[in-house]
Amino acid sequence: MDRPSRKLPTPSPRTLLVGRCYVQTATDRSFMPDLEEDRIHPNDSIYRLVPSMQGYRNNLTALSQAYNLYFVAYQGHIFAYTPRSIPKQTIPRHPDLQIYPRPSKEALSIGGCIDPVTPHTINHIITGYLGREEILVACYDDGDVVAYYVKEIADSASRTKRSSGKAHTNHQPRLFFHENVGHTAWGLAIHRKSRLIAVSTNRFEVTVFAFALTTCQKKSKSRREFCDCCQSNDNTRSNIPRRARNWRIVVALGAKASNIPNICFVDSEDGQAEKICAIDINGVIWIADIWKMFQPVVQIPPSKHLILQSEEFWPAPSRGWGVLALPEESFVPVSTLEEMLGLPEEALSIFQPGSGCSQPMVNVAECLAAIPDNPSPPPTLGARAGDAIAPNLLDDEQSDESEAEPEEPENESDETDEEDEEDGDDTGQGSEEEEEEQEQEQDTQEDFVAQGIPEIVAADHGSSAVLFPPPPAGLQFQQALHDLDEALGQLAYAVQEFQEAISSPDTPEPALAEAQNSKDQDIVMSIDEKRKNPDTMTLRQRSHNRLNTPPVRLDMAFFPHSGKIQAIPRPTTQLVEFLKRPIEFNDNKGPLVEDRLRSLTKRYHFVRTLEKDVELRSLREEYDTGLKEIGVLCPDAVTFSWFQERSIRPFFRATSRLSMVFHVPELSLVVVGSPTGRVLCVTPTKLRSPVASKTAGMWHHGLRVECVLPRLSEEQACRPVLRPLHGLAVGPVQDDDRLYGDRTSRATAPKRYRLMLHYRNHDILTYEITREEQTGRLCIF
Template identity: 30%
Template sequence: MAKDMAKDTSSVGGELQVSKCYCETGRKRHRISMSIQIPFEANHPAGEINLNNDVDEQSIDDTSDSEEAIEDDDVHILDNDNFMEGVTQMDLEDDLTFIGALEPNEPEDLSTDGLFDPGMDDFDDFTDQEPTTEPDGALEEEGPPRIATWRLNLTALSQVYNIYMVAYTDKIYVSRPRSCITNSLPAEPDLILRPQPSAMGIEVGGYLDNIFPHQVNHLVVGDLGDEEILLLAYDDGDVIGYYTRSIENELLRRERDGRDIEIVPEPFFHENVGKSAWGLAVHKNSRLIAVSSNAHNVCVFVFALTGKDYRHNPGVDSVEFFRNIAKNLNGDPSEPSNSKPSPDKETGYVSSLEKAIRRRDANWRIILDTGLGGANIPNVAFGSDNKGEADKVVAIDIEGRLWVMDIWHFGGHPFVKIEDLYSARSRNVRFHYDTFRKPRGWGVLVLPESSFLPAADYKDSLGLEKDNIRFISHERIGNWFDISKAIKHVKNNSSVHPWVRWDKISRFSFNPVEHRGVPPGGSWFEFDHRMKVPDLGAAQEFRTGKPDSEYIEEPKTILTDGSSILRTYEVDLELRSFEEGGIGIMFEKAIDQSRPPHAVTPAMRISHERLANLIHVPELSLVVAGSLCGRVALVTLTRPPKQFLFKRGFKVEAVLPLKRDEDNEMRPICPLLGVAVGPVPFSGNVERATGPVGRRRYRIMLQYYDLRILSYEISRNSLTDPLSIV
């Protein structure tokens, strides 16, 4: 392992060192015969299926005549030669990929949610198979596990145990990686969780799939009090939670006693939010769970801290374990039936309601409803007060709006709505599919100050020199640094689609039907040559109070504890200033790859750029941002010297898979099922750290729809060392 950790001596500062990627194909791992098709597998004769009826079949090459992908008999380990090789830049126009599956003569309606709700894509299954309930069994004899397509993150690593979890349709496969270097998985999972739908889930049905509604949309791992949990969001509105300790105990029992008797852990939490569930957040200190849905609201589950423990009975819908209360845009309470308290009793009602919830002697479900002003909400996060207790929910809706919603107070605490940055474009510019389509909102994270690494200068903080940064000050969006040019400095990054670099453009589908929509075009702001970063002496302009006054009023923070908010769109990253009037950071097209005009990939015929899978790794001051398109950005959070105009920033240090891995055909051209991040186990379980950390190594596992897994390892030897990938 010492050789693996060796660093290249040519790297300096905060540059990223890249050594090896480990690849394990699904065919090798599951020992699948070549006579059986794996959907999305490009090197199988039946792997590429033309699902776009508008495209001439001759426009897609049969990959059986082309270069073979990675051999199934090997786990490939790349050497470290030429890792500094630059990316070939090509003057290609932005690609035109679909954002919906409208009929050929149906106009695109930007006013409706149905254009592009999370997963609201008009198809059943990319594999061209009917969505049917799978038979029982560890691995079905007829083929590989089935993929629930067009969801959010569906894989996770425990932060406590050596456990890898992946959702296939309604089931969760749990496996213990057999190697701490290659992260190879067993042919059959060590445990399969099969949570059944609740009575309400059966009644609600599916949003993406009415035939098979009980499929997982999203899963996360987080701490609820002293326990780590696995939390699952389903298309039928079910939300299900397991203690990872229970899963680990069952794995240990099977390893000790064999699998003659199999005991499947039961979920500790099983509720339904009334419509397709998507965003998930867990708050450790306050013991809260937040779930967003296509009902345009967020449900906050508040567990009682005294009295009887929570017990669920998903098969019976007549038993209610949570007392329901809803809040509207103004922060006013309403009963679940939307009946509002009478005015003469409202003041007393609000006061008694707040006290009742704060006592935590009963289970409460607080419904934060964005109403008609909102849209589907793909992701949520908790904000905390200065004591570390949850006091806000931060949500992003599909239209790109941020919602900052108070949890505990009712009446006089309206929700704060923060529009997307694209509202600063000239009002004369039409948001039309022929010119510019406003990007959708996909991800949100709340990042405390402690997660930001000290940095020395602009290059160390933002990944590029001051002269290449564009400064924006606009009445509608405030003050911003645009650092999009930093993408040129990301080492071993592929800015051009691999099929173009491989001279295999014929693999694309070229669809002339443009009215279905285009990816985000143009720029997020109308720049001109004057938009330069002000000198450091101009810092006074961004503070409140009189310049000649000895007293400078402290700016008001957006969140109580001064945490920052990271918002992501399809390919863009935005770090908002934690204080009003401060300077935020915008990185446009961070994971974008150029393709020829009108080019689409057969497996991703509609919009697949979604930076929706966000994982915060506090020990490494890192955000892992995964996209359905198959690429993952590694984003280091930074804190510049105090005299700088901006207070917090970030830099993109790498985009996985690396260019050299794409050139070795390790990256399949199909969607990303999930990205999982967790500590590397040294022996058995990964014990929770009780003292200073920062020297632990982490692994990142990228799993694709064709069941292939790419693994990397990352670490920082100290708080000031550069990030290294192994």
């Protein structure tokens, strides 16, 4: 987790400077076919020109931190654009480069979860530094995870531009990382210093990929599959951090864990990645060790205040979507409580410990009412979230079941496939007995609904589900031929993959194949087993030493909760079997949380985001005064509000989720986005010295909500057609598009960041954000 380069001056409350929002619509991008320029036949489908967007995913846009590149995920493709101007950040009609990593052989067997028909579709993309190089990582519905060096993408885009006389020449960058995690992948995190990539899945686990950074120091004629680099006599810490091999570290969570939409790393005191932090859709935060063996997992249960109820699926509890571990240096020091929270103490109400929360929590909802031009004002203070809309929701649901209302066509291939399953979860109809029966199945059903797992919607008049919306009038026949051609192409590719698999299995090294065909190949070693039964391990090692030419390096899998280490099989069938292995959970017991995480609790606070609520929690037990720190709860920060209206509600199904979370250390800013299309800008703050409250608890750390974007006036002027948010991207403003020197030095100083909101109708809203050097005032212009 990167640290801010410098500390900022103390800002004053309500010193936000607001400027202009730059808007680019689909019309501005000339999404109208030019028959000469685009060489498109008049009868060709419009979808060859206008990319189709997938629904029910995570964040699907990203900005490079070092290059002037903007990435958008359309279906299984990644489009790379060079923004053309500052400050408008104009995106051209055509991408400078289009990247399509083909599915792995394992992905063909894993299949899709959200969309079984088109499984190789992107769920999430991010950029970040892996050591000194910036990378782009994408994960897919079929479990694939791919990564590219951004430098090579920039070079490929540049070569494509220079290609003269070759229409649509596409120089593909090198795919340096391609793995599969065995199920639909959702959360992504990159650690710069430790050079790690973490991926969460609907297997209720997190996979951390640790690349080899050195070579085995053990050099002898009798090489073994498990050398000294893979073993340790210490049952609480392994030597894996030496990183002499490529490691797949499978971090198991507790038995009650559910689908995991987002993750982040938690660092040790020297800045190395030490733990993984994950949130599941039940709202539980899980903290688990990456390197230490046999350690219990830490569970931070969700708050159960009545105010934290779902608005879209009322009265269900608000589900968890985002998590961020904030180090102490990320909080801006302030002098007064009003600077810390944006409200004086008299205007604050405190919840005493209870309702699933072990610390007192302050409700800062009133600060939302004080935000000027807020498009998402909170409901009447004191009213329970959802009270005002519940009757409308019930009426709409009853009407939806009594009559099949056709949805408006849009370039969203998956949303029409995925709605009925949620209709069964949030109708709110039936007797109390039926509701009790439904609640028994609610955990399983809501897990799938909240994660976007397939919701099969009957098309108009009860027909089967539609994969793509109908094309414009006069193009139906051509569109059908085009879709058929694509389907036949996919079938031919699958047949080819199958033939390759059975005729020439993947055997990169002869010795590896020999080992895999041997009965001794199934070497699964536990450190605990070795300690208890050393003779068994000796026999295994002897049998492996009989191989004449063993591989120099094998990719290894490590399971910290059990201490198990094993070689990852190479043949596709065996690798698929490994990926589909039974799910394991971490049931280890250990000392109390405060004893095991004493140093962590002093250095980190955790931001948890739900469907419409933001929360700041501390794991610290008590101060010297015997009082606990007061946490922060901002309910109804981004309400579902008018997105429930009947005319647009089909487009916004299951979009009430604060799932896009960014930390900008250089600006001391946290940006939180919702697929409803709105974004929170929040400043983490802290008092220079803790202060005891007048009621109970200690004031120390807080969150100050600066604004909600787009503002109400901008939404009325710039979003006349409301559609969900496809992606939220945050990155430094680049001074030009020249490619020379240190890439990190090309961002302007003082730090200016661009924030881009990309909607599913291809509208793009852009802001620039900075802080004034002298006052620390947040400026949006």
